[in-house]
Amino acid sequence: MKQFKKILAFALVLVLAFSVMSLSAFAEDEPAYTITIDNAVKGETYTAYKIFDVTYSGTNDEAVELPEAPAPDGRSLAAAYSYSIVEDSAWWSTVTSSGTTDSETGVITANGLTFTPTTAKVGGKTVYNVAATASFDPATFATLLDGAKSEKDSAATGEASGTTITLTVTTAGPGYYFVDTSTGSLCSLDTTEPSATIREKNTIPSDDKKVKDEDDSHDYGEHSDVAIGDTVNFQITVTDGKGTDKPIKVHDVMSDGLTLNADSIAINGLTKETDYIVLTQSSKTATLEEKEYTIDSTCTFEVIISAAKVKALDENGTYVITYTATVNENASYAEKETNKTHIDYSEQSTQDVEVEVETYKVEILKYDGSDSAKKNLAGAVFQLQDSNGNVIKVVGSGTNYRKATSSDEAGASETFTTVDSGNIVIDGLDNDKTYLLEEITAPDGYNKLTSKISFQPTKTTTETTTGEEEEAVTTTSVSYLTEEVANNAGTQLPSTGGIGTTIFYVIGGLMVVGAGVVLVTKKRVGEE
Numbered sequence: 001m002k003q004f005k006k007i008l009a010f011a012l013v014l015v016l017a018f019s020v021m022s023l024s025a026f027a028e029d030e031p032a033y034t035i036t037i038d039n040a041v042k043g044e045t046y047t048a049y050k051i052f053d054v055t056y057s058g059t060n061d062e063a064v065e066l067p068e069a070p071a072p073d074g075r076s077l078a079a080a081y082s083y084s085i086v087e088d089s090a091w092w093s094t095v096t097s098s099g100t101t102d103s104e105t106g107v108i109t110a111n112g113l114t115f116t117p118t119t120a121k122v123g124g125k126t127v128y129n130v131a132a133t134a135s136f137d138p139a140t141f142a143t144l145l146d147g148a149k150s151e152k153d154s155a156a157t158g159e160a161s162g163t164t165i166t167l168t169v170t171t172a173g174p175g176y177y178f179v180d181t182s183t184g185s186l187c188s189l190d191t192t193e194p195s196a197t198i199r200e201k202n203t204i205p206s207d208d209k210k211v212k213d214e215d216d217s218h219d220y221g222e223h224s225d226v227a228i229g230d231t232v233n234f235q236i237t238v239t240d241g242k243g244t245d246k247p248i249k250v251h252d253v254m255s256d257g258l259t260l261n262a263d264s265i266a267i268n269g270l271t272k273e274t275d276y277i278v279l280t281q282s283s284k285t286a287t288l289e290e291k292e293y294t295i296d297s298t299c300t301f302e303v304i305i306s307a308a309k310v311k312a313l314d315e316n317g318t319y320v321i322t323y324t325a326t327v328n329e330n331a332s333y334a335e336k337e338t339n340k341t342h343i344d345y346s347e348q349s350t351q352d353v354e355v356e357v358e359t360y361k362v363e364i365l366k367y368d369g370s371d372s373a374k375k376n377l378a379g380a381v382f383q384l385q386d387s388n389g390n391v392i393k394v395v396g397s398g399t400n401y402r403k404a405t406s407s408d409e410a411g412a413s414e415t416f417t418t419v420d421s422g423n424i425v426i427d428g429l430d431n432d433k434t435y436l437l438e439e440i441t442a443p444d445g446y447n448k449l450t451s452k453i454s455f456q457p458t459k460t461t462t463e464t465t466t467g468e469e470e471e472a473v474t475t476t477s478v479s480y481l482t483e484e485v486a487n488n489a490g491t492q493l494p495s496t497g498g499i500g501t502t503i504f505y506v507i508g509g510l511m512v513v514g515a516g517v518v519l520v521t522k523k524r525v526g527e528e
Helices: 002-029 138-151 307-312 502-527
Strands: 034-038 045-056 081-086 108-110 113-122 125-132 156-159 164-168 175-181 188-191 195-199 206-213 223-225 231-239 248-254 258-267 276-280 285-288 291-294 301-305 318-327 337-345 353-358 360-368 381-386 394-397 400-403 424-429 435-441 453-455 459-466 473-480 482-487
Touching (some): 034 175, 045 138, 045 164, 081 113, 138 175, 206 337, 206 353, 231 248, 248 258, 258 276, 276 285, 276 291, 301 318, 360 473, 435 482, 453 482
Parallel strands (some): 360 482, 400 424
Antiparallel strands (some): 034 164, 045 081, 045 156, 045 175, 081 125, 108 113, 113 125, 175 188, 231 318, 248 337, 258 318, 276 301, 285 291, 381 435, 435 453, 459 473
């Protein structure tokens, strides 16, 4: 008998062991319910919310096609799926909102879905079966869910580090999920069976930038030739992405040679302070849609377009931001002035888009017309004029000058004087304009020029390659226009203040008369 009890006890232990092993194996076979987001946007957050429970016939091991449901293409729910929701659960009030209830059957019709009560209970609450009607629209339903998500707990959340992200919803189990993305409002609905793949369809807004000189006859482009003091027109075109519904922040950075005209910033069709705000370094903060914004310290200005106006744009719709800047005294031919722009949307930033404005210089070589070496000749006083003969004031001394600005009036001069230490350089001129050079006073002993010299600043870029093949080195050199101006020495003419050359004419005349007298005298003597 004792032996039998030992055998029985051992058998029970084996049965228990096998049971535990079976349970463990079953647990290991329990599928992990996952949602994979394809084409995920790096840095964006994806969140899955479970809306309905689901059971379905068939498994992944069988050749059973399991269509999406509720189907985005308008088909009815597949018979393979059975959806349900417990009364008064997290999403109950949202999905049954604005619904009607049949007094006899208790069936609720709301948001294109029917909710039919069953005899099943969970925690004393009725379980409802869910089915789609012909009027069910996934996009409208997603918008409804999106508006309520802030009050709900998520099943899983993840941040994309590449083009694909997997949300594992092991605790929530099979179900019908609403997947939200921080890129925009266009969210996705899908059923895990036990996995689902959703493609990110939202796109990040983009921007483009152009520039145009006020006097330029060309269209807007990526480059403009300007002069110091010119007003330059800029425009930024913001193109909406798919599903966008958050504010768009535009960052703009100007180099030192450009001064923003803050009052010129505007957006076509929108109202400042209501639809958008402008931040500058002198007006650093502003509020839009009950949120306060502060400008980045590195930006010249920022424009924030409200979420309402972003959402109102159709896909690929645009807003055009226009503004102007003045080319100031810091601009120089030695370095192009730049204006860079990028936009922030959600957690994303676009790459900088850059345009350039460029000023030119002219060098003036004054020399003696008889000097083949063309050494610099000092003392010539010149005046720079526009093509209509209006004086252009300059600032500087020695050999270096630049076009004056309105703030230079006190120190600006209408003339400049050549020196013998080098060419005169005038900076800040426009390649697209014609200028006149008039000599006001010639150097002592030289004739003044009788006509003005017309010129247009130019730049020549030359590439020189030395060495061969892999050891070849290419260098680039840039040269600007040098206007050569020759002066010729003159003779002194008579004046009322002295005898000048008169004495030479008198002596010459007397010598001619004397020669004549001698000739006549000799002739008479010979005749006698």
